[in-house]
Amino acid sequence: MTTAQPKKQRGDLITAYGEISPFAEAYRTLRISVLQGNGKAPWSVGISGIHPAHGATTTVANLGLITAETGMRVILLDADLYKPSLHRVFEVSNDLGLSAILEGKAKINDTLFAAPDLPLLRILPAGPKVRNPAALLRPNRINELLHELRDWCDLLIMDLPSVGAVAYSSFLASFLDAVLLVIRADTPRMDVEQTVKRRLQNAHVLGIVLNRVPVARGDGSAYRYYAKEEA
Template sequence: MKRRQNQAVRDFKERSLITHFNSKSPISEQYRTIRTNIQFSSADTEYRTMMVTSSGPGEGKSTTTANLAVVLAQQGKKVLLIDADLRKPTAHYTFRVSNAQGLTNILTKQMPISEACRGTEVENLSVLPSGPIPPNPAELLGSRMMKEMIQEALNDYDIVLFDTPPVLAVTDAQILANICDGVILVVGSNITEKEAALKSKELLQAAKAKLLGVVLNRKKMKKGQYYYYYGS
């Protein structure tokens, strides 16, 4: 039983972090394409704080965030992935770190960011898990402490990447979108409805977000034995 559980954990990690465990796969190449597109879009502006969100749950935003963080770190940049989904956090599962302490502890002044961040097996990549789930996520994310924490993180990291809740579910993503340099919207092929995607775009723009682009996730296009994820 324990052997099967350990294997299940390994399988989950390899699926969630394909850019680390199988960097030569066609899917990993698409994540590098997303990285390149972001860098082209920032020719005149340096995007150091970016957030990834989606319209609704199950569209792949957390997997996209994790793998984007990996390919940025593989480029030699010091990257901090912050799990800002204070309602349904997942980064601690993906990177197999403790969630006993994290972002919420920093925002409530219980500990400094230097103690809450966790190293990962990916070189140059650290993760800040959400920490205990609070009763007031939106208020914490919009607090003065959040802005101060971001500025402190930028002293130690080249890029800070946020995984946030879906736009249409709660206001959290809009709050963070207003203070991040850029926003990436993930939509799921045959999952996200067109109206939902357009509404998400409108809400982000109303929050004065800089929308860098949209990642189309789970679009299966068979070519030989491979399925490609296309991002644009």
């Protein structure tokens, strides 16, 4: 099986732990659930954290790796125009990206980067910072971009900023076939219900991804991921 091997392994990527690790298995299970969709496989999937740093970007990167390994053409689009980070995870340039496309300064093929050793996985970074990201996100431009991207990939995964922190995240989510909400395992249920009701009422919420699930040491399923935190 082909695995991406970034020059410098980052702890965020499952490849840092090996393709047969419990973490890779967890993302394989997630891939199957996502592609089942609600009866129809979604083409565009947004991933957002309920609050900042709950693990959205980590989920985007690993779901993308696992899916591209199965032979699908995947694009990871960094739509976090305030705090872009996908380019750092995959160590690609952020000189051009989504912001440049929306400003009419670049085309899709100027801004796509193949992941190291895994050409089926491509990253479209957020691009240079702009003063007012929300102003660039006009419905007709978003629809045009999504339409154009259809020719480039079998699955588009959009890294959205936290819906709890950034207003345009809910707006972008409403253009996509499906949305996953990433929450830390200790997030109160009420918080999740209210966020889905208030912020994602116009989105097709496919499910919730529980991140940082506490697991006893004897149980392998999340142990090594936590070992990273302890290091």
